Amino acid sequence: MASDHFKKALELARIHNTRSPANRPRKVVRRLDDSIPYQNTPGEDFRNLTYKHTRIQAISPEQLRENRIIASFPDEPNSSQFRILRTQVIQKLRENNWNSLAITAAHSDAGKSLIAANLAVSLSLMTNITVLLVDLDLRKPSIHRYFNLDVKEGIYEHLTQGIPLENILINPGIERLVVLPGSEATSNSSELLASREALDMLDEIQNRYESRIILYDLPPLIGLDDAMVVLPRIDSSLLVVEANKTTEAELGQSMQILDQHPFVGIVFNKVDQLDIHQYRY
Numbered sequence: 001m002a003s004d005h006f007k008k009a010l011e012l013a014r015i016h017n018t019r020s021p022a023n024r025p026r027k028v029v030r031r032l033d034d035s036i037p038y039q040n041t042p043g044e045d046f047r048n049l050t051y052k053h054t055r056i057q058a059i060s061p062e063q064l065r066e067n068r069i070i071a072s073f074p075d076e077p078n079s080s081q082f083r084i085l086r087t088q089v090i091q092k093l094r095e096n097n098w099n100s101l102a103i104t105a106a107h108s109d110a111g112k113s114l115i116a117a118n119l120a121v122s123l124s125l126m127t128n129i130t131v132l133l134v135d136l137d138l139r140k141p142s143i144h145r146y147f148n149l150d151v152k153e154g155i156y157e158h159l160t161q162g163i164p165l166e167n168i169l170i171n172p173g174i175e176r177l178v179v180l181p182g183s184e185a186t187s188n189s190s191e192l193l194a195s196r197e198a199l200d201m202l203d204e205i206q207n208r209y210e211s212r213i214i215l216y217d218l219p220p221l222i223g224l225d226d227a228m229v230v231l232p233r234i235d236s237s238l239l240v241v242e243a244n245k246t247t248e249a250e251l252g253q254s255m256q257i258l259d260q261h262p263f264v265g266i267v268f269n270k271v272d273q274l275d276i277h278q279y280r281y
Contacts, residue, residue, distance in 0.1 A: 051178075053166050058173025059148045064121075067146045068114060071122035072174070082122040085267065089119065089238070090129075090213075092264045098235035099210060101264065104218040104227050106250040110242035111269040113137065116217040117146040123213055124177035130212045134180040134205065136230060137219045138189035141182020147172040154183030159197045165204065178212075180205070189219065193229045202233045221254045228257060236262040240269050 061073075070076035071083075093099060103119070105112040113135075120133040135143035135155065144151045149170050157163045170179045192198055205214060216234055219226040231237060237258055241251065 051171050054169045054171050054178055056171045056173060057147075057149050063148050067148070069117055069121055069146055071118040072125060079122075082118050085119060086122040086126075089264060090123070090126075092236065093213065096235070096262065098262070099212065100206065100214040100216065100235040102216045102218050102227070102231060102234045102237040103240065104237060104254075105220050105240040105242070106222050106246050106254040107220050107242070108140065110220070110240045110246065112220075112240040113142045113217050114146065115238075115240050115267055115269060116215055117143060120177055120179075120215050121174060123215075124174055127176075130176045130178075132178050132180060132205070132209050132212045132214045134214060134216045135182035136193070136216050136226075138182060138186050138192060139219055139224070139226070140185060143179060143217055144170075144181040144183075147179060149179065149181055151181045151183045154181045155201075156182065156184045156186060156192075158201060159192050159195065162197075165201070165208075190224065190226045190229055193226055198230070199233070202230065206233070221257050222250055231258075231261045234261075236264045238264045239266045241266055242269055 059067075064070070065073065065076075070079050073079050089101060093101065103112050103116040116133065120131050123129055124131045133143060135141045137143075138156060141154065141156075144154070147170075149172060151168075151170070153161075153163050153168050155168070158165060158168060165180070168180065170181060171177065172179055186192065216230070218230065218237075221227050239254055239258065
């Protein structure tokens, strides 16, 4: 049975969804090709993609397991949870003609980055979908570590030195998945994310990669303004709740922050000592 603060989380999500911008009348903005964002033509698939300008750093299956990236392994007990989450996310994006999703949490160490990495891998297993995973947690970039990527230049260098995006994109050897990694941790991340360079980067990602699902790993919500800076530029958000640690007050604060933006749902992480045991929408 879910604990009392889990029940409170579900109630907060229900209240949010009744007044969320996603459930209000909204102007339909047609994309350049007026197509479903992540499947340009019915039946199209992206098998055997060739990356001409994206660097490839392949991670082995053994390293993926060691790093707890288990979404692609059917024999892993929790991989099915990511497939279910994937289906829920795809349905929500398709219903609203969205192609980008922010993944965040109330506080650090809730497992949001691990959820983001596993969800990205799970989505990339679909042959009609390509995925871009963007590490916008500039205070504590970690996505590259889950894929054992050797990152010399990342988003920080793009924003501060003008390194072109195509020079920092990496394919981790997983078909249909590209990572835009962080590199150097910075304490002035909110200022960087509010800069003209960052806003231009988000616009470029959205326009250049409109045929992909774009996942953004954002910093935590409580005590920081980083996520608030970029959420208006992202189609929707997903909140990761850590079992037995995220408090009711933190949930309330998080939902207040997310209240002005389209919201997909809540993922309960680390339930009964499992990375993912259950989640609710």
